[in-house]
Amino acid sequence: MNAPSITTSSARSPAVPTRFDLAAALKDSAKSALIAFGLSIPIVAYRTDQSGADLFLNPRWDMVAIFCAIVFGLRLAQHAFMASRAAREAVPSPTQATELVHAEPSAFQKASRFGIPFFLGVALAFPILIYLIQGGLNESRYWVDLGILILTYVMLGWGLNIVVGLAGLLDLGYVAFYAVGAYSYALLSTTFGLSFWICLPLAGILAAFWGIVLGFPVLRLRGDYLAIVTLAFGEIIRLVLINWVDLTNGGAGISSIPRATFFGIPFTAGEGGFADTFGLEFNGMHRMIFLYYLILALALLTNFVTMRLRKLPVGRAWEALREDEIACRSLGINTTNTKLTAFAIGAMFGGFAGSFFAVRQGFISPESFNFLESAIILAIVVMGGMGSQIGVAIAAIVLVGGPEVLRNLTFLQAVFGSGFDPNEYRLLLFGAGMVAMMVWRPRGLISERQPSVILKERKAISGSLVKEGHG
Amino acid sequence: MEIFVQQLINGLTLGSIYGLIAIGYTMVFGIIGMVNFAHGDVFMLSAFIALIFFVILTTWLGISSVVLALFIVLLIAMALTSLWGWTVERIAYRPLRGSFRLAPLISAIGVSIFLSNFVQVAQGARNKPTPPMVGEVIVLFQGESGYNVALSYKQIIIMVSTAVLLSIFWYIVQKTSLGRAQRACEQDRKMAALLGINVDRTISLTFVIGAALAAVAGTMYLLYYGVVSFSDGFVPGVKAFTAAVLGGIGSLPGAVLGGLIIGLIETFWSAYFSIEYKDVAAFSILAIVLIFMPSGILGRPEVEKV
Numbered sequence: 001m002n003a004p005s006i007t008t009s010s011a012r013s014p015a016v017p018t019r020f021d022l023a024a025a026l027k028d029s030a031k032s033a034l035i036a037f038g039l040s041i042p043i044v045a046y047r048t049d050q051s052g053a054d055l056f057l058n059p060r061w062d063m064v065a066i067f068c069a070i071v072f073g074l075r076l077a078q079h080a081f082m083a084s085r086a087a088r089e090a091v092p093s094p095t096q097a098t099e100l101v102h103a104e105p106s107a108f109q110k111a112s113r114f115g116i117p118f119f120l121g122v123a124l125a126f127p128i129l130i131y132l133i134q135g136g137l138n139e140s141r142y143w144v145d146l147g148i149l150i151l152t153y154v155m156l157g158w159g160l161n162i163v164v165g166l167a168g169l170l171d172l173g174y175v176a177f178y179a180v181g182a183y184s185y186a187l188l189s190t191t192f193g194l195s196f197w198i199c200l201p202l203a204g205i206l207a208a209f210w211g212i213v214l215g216f217p218v219l220r221l222r223g224d225y226l227a228i229v230t231l232a233f234g235e236i237i238r239l240v241l242i243n244w245v246d247l248t249n250g251g252a253g254i255s256s257i258p259r260a261t262f263f264g265i266p267f268t269a270g271e272g273g274f275a276d277t278f279g280l281e282f283n284g285m286h287r288m289i290f291l292y293y294l295i296l297a298l299a300l301l302t303n304f305v306t307m308r309l310r311k312l313p314v315g316r317a318w319e320a321l322r323e324d325e326i327a328c329r330s331l332g333i334n335t336t337n338t339k340l341t342a343f344a345i346g347a348m349f350g351g352f353a354g355s356f357f358a359v360r361q362g363f364i365s366p367e368s369f370n371f372l373e374s375a376i377i378l379a380i381v382v383m384g385g386m387g388s389q390i391g392v393a394i395a396a397i398v399l400v401g402g403p404e405v406l407r408n409l410t411f412l413q414a415v416f417g418s419g420f421d422p423n424e425y426r427l428l429l430f431g432a433g434m435v436a437m438m439v440w441r442p443r444g445l446i447s448e449r450q451p452s453v454i455l456k457e458r459k460a461i462s463g464s465l466v467k468e469g470h471g
Numbered sequence: 472m473e474i475f476v477q478q479l480i481n482g483l484t485l486g487s488i489y490g491l492i493a494i495g496y497t498m499v500f501g502i503i504g505m506v507n508f509a510h511g512d513v514f515m516l517s518a519f520i521a522l523i524f525f526v527i528l529t530t531w532l533g534i535s536s537v538v539l540a541l542f543i544v545l546l547i548a549m550a551l552t553s554l555w556g557w558t559v560e561r562i563a564y565r566p567l568r569g570s571f572r573l574a575p576l577i578s579a580i581g582v583s584i585f586l587s588n589f590v591q592v593a594q595g596a597r598n599k600p601t602p603p604m605v606g607e608v609i610v611l612f613q614g615e616s617g618y619n620v621a622l623s624y625k626q627i628i629i630m631v632s633t634a635v636l637l638s639i640f641w642y643i644v645q646k647t648s649l650g651r652a653q654r655a656c657e658q659d660r661k662m663a664a665l666l667g668i669n670v671d672r673t674i675s676l677t678f679v680i681g682a683a684l685a686a687v688a689g690t691m692y693l694l695y696y697g698v699v700s701f702s703d704g705f706v707p708g709v710k711a712f713t714a715a716v717l718g719g720i721g722s723l724p725g726a727v728l729g730g731l732i733i734g735l736i737e738t739f740w741s742a743y744f745s746i747e748y749k750d751v752a753a754f755s756i757l758a759i760v761l762i763f764m765p766s767g768i769l770g771r772p773e774v775e776k777v
Contacts, residue, residue, distance in 0.1 A: 042520060042523040043520060043523070048522065055522075055600065055602065056530075057523065170576065218758070221762070223573055224576050225765065228761065232755075232757045233758065236751050239751045371705065379584075427584055431585025431586070431588060432581065434577060434578065435562070435578050435585065437581075438567055438577055439562075439566045442570050
């Protein structure tokens with residue numbers, strides 16, 4: 001366990017016994033359970049509850065027992081898994097030596113040829129499908145709303161992916177640009193009465209401007225310092241939004257933000273409204289479905305721009321910068337400008353998403369833009385595989401949609417008691433998932449690198465073959 | 472003048488708490504070059520451990536002497552938080568040695584989110600107040616306008632225990648073989664391993680020491696403010712990181728010095744400018760220091776090797 005291994009990441013030594021040693025595994029699992037027991041005292045064992053001014057403790061040793069049992073089971077399963085893998089690897093397969101050279105398209109890539117049109121089709125037809133399944137506009141409200149929420153995160157994930165995935169700059173304050181976009185729309189529309197369609201590009205421009213202003217001084221810094229400074233900027237913007245009451249109305253937020261219109265036609269019940277103009281019966285869901293397609297279009301725009309930019313010199317420079325900053329500098333790439341464009345373009349899409357958020361909610365407050373939001377977006381990008389567009393979309397669906405679906409499964413409530421709310425555990429799982437991802441698949445779920453320049457045929461490059469350098 | 476002296480006392484108290492947390496950041500950065508983002512949450516966790524044991528000792532076991540109770544709580548919190556620090560390093564950071572550069576930081580952010588939400592799920596989202604502890608003050612002198620400059624026993628306890636623990640810790644790093652191994656790993660990990668130093672064990676012990684000092688800070692924080700909640704790790708964590716950077720990351724006296732400076736800036740800013748913007752001031756200092764003075768006051772300038 002404490003072998004002095006510096007460079008090898010796992011403690012697999014060549015002398016791994018091929019037979020599963022049950023006694024040793026049990027002993028080690030018991031040790032892990034003991035550590036878990038130590039960790040859960042007193043934080044799990046006693047819950048502090050308040051009655052009046054006094055705190056009293058509520059013992060919950062049953063929880064500790066469950067916790068230790070879970071750790072014991074997991075550790076034992078891990079041992080069994082490691083042993084079986086070691087046994088498999090003890091006999092080298094005949095193709096093993098040539099595996100990496102003949103990079104056959106992986107199973108994922110084969111699937112993705114059909115997967116991407118499939119996903120796109122489902123996304124486009126989603127409101128109609130839900131309408132048919134639920135059998136009515138009003139019944140499908142919840143699902144369309146969830147779709148909008150997921151697509152917002154897909155768009156944010158794709159926007160951040162430009163900064164983190166392509167340029168390799170860890171941005172912990174991405175939510176600041178989301179906030180700039182949201183407040184730009186809210187303030188411009190409530191004070192000057194500008195419409196959503198004028199404010200949307202303005203919000204993007206303002207967010208990009210802030211990206212440049214904040215990025216310019218800090219982009220010389222190395223990777224982890226840059227991350228911390230962006231975090232600081234994100235927090236500064238949030239604190240200013242809270243405290244500058246004259247401009248932003250402080251923590252109370254801005255309410256009654258004008259709704260989106262169908263290119264000038266409002267979604268209202270009366271004369272000249274959307275339903276009236278198109279001869280439909282008025283329904284509030286028209287606006288929701290419009291919003292759904294609006295965010296879908298914005299998200300696809302983000303994706304499209306990113307994919308095109310990757311093929312431009314600046315996009316290639318981003319990816320080169322991610323792999324090795326020093327090599328880039330010696331090849332004459334202006335690293336500051338390259339980073340700045342990535343930062344500004346990422347910020348611009350954050351601004352678009354922010355103004356969409358404001359128009360959808362009709363109400364914004366600084367609490368929507370805290371660090372946790374940045375962390376969730378980052379988790380989506382990290383788990384999707386940094387740089388992979390479809391991976392980010394899948395991660396957003398799983399991470400944002402997953403807890404919502406779990407909440408609606410009634411049998412879970414029967415198992416865990418009626419007060420069970422998976423959302424409570426959502427962030428817990430996000431955190432654990434980020435760690436697990438870094439330990440097992442540091443390149444994300446989908447780690448293939450897609451080369452942007454190809455000779456004759458497209459070959460998959462495993463992410464593990466690419467060494468990421470400094471910065 | 473009275474306000475100035477009072478704020479000086481308050482600032483030094485706050486600064487010693489930040490300094491204790493900052494040591495955890497600076498040591499980990501020195502030895503493996505990562506920003507241990509989860510350190511602030513380890514600090515918060517330790518405050519919870521201290522809170523629960525304080526309640527156990529005073530209400531169930533009926534220990535009436537608050538100082539004795541605090542002393543026992545401090546030892547228990549240090550032990551249990553060290554276990555947390557060790558586990559976090561073992562699970563989330565050790566497998567990542569040799570991975571790409573941002574991997575440990577992302578993993579640390581994951582741990583930070585995990586820890587704060589773990590405490591939220593286990594203990595609830597509300598603020599937890601402590602039973603009242605050591606309320607007495609010593610009035611140092613009385614101003615003309617009736618403004619008393621007071622030094623509370625709490626503040627004495629905080630400053631004295633910080634000083635005592637720092638000197639014990641200083642002795643460990645400077646004089647013992649563990650400290651020598653640690654400094655050797657800091658300079659050259661591969662060479663240290665070749666010379667027979669168990670590098671993994673040394674790194675684990677670094678995390679253990681950092682967590683133990685964070686536990687001291689957590690207990691002191693609880694004593695000083697009398698209230699803790701699951702989200703209390705983030706802002707003190709960032710401020711302590713600022714302190715570590717300001718003092719020169721990797722430098723131990725720098726961390727303490729930076730902590731005191733940050734504590735003083737925060738209290739004076741609150742007293743003379745605006746209390747609303749005190750966190751903005753702290754975050755701005757972080758950005759300014761990182762941009763213009765990345766090697767800090769006592770740090771060595773970093774040489775980038777290709």
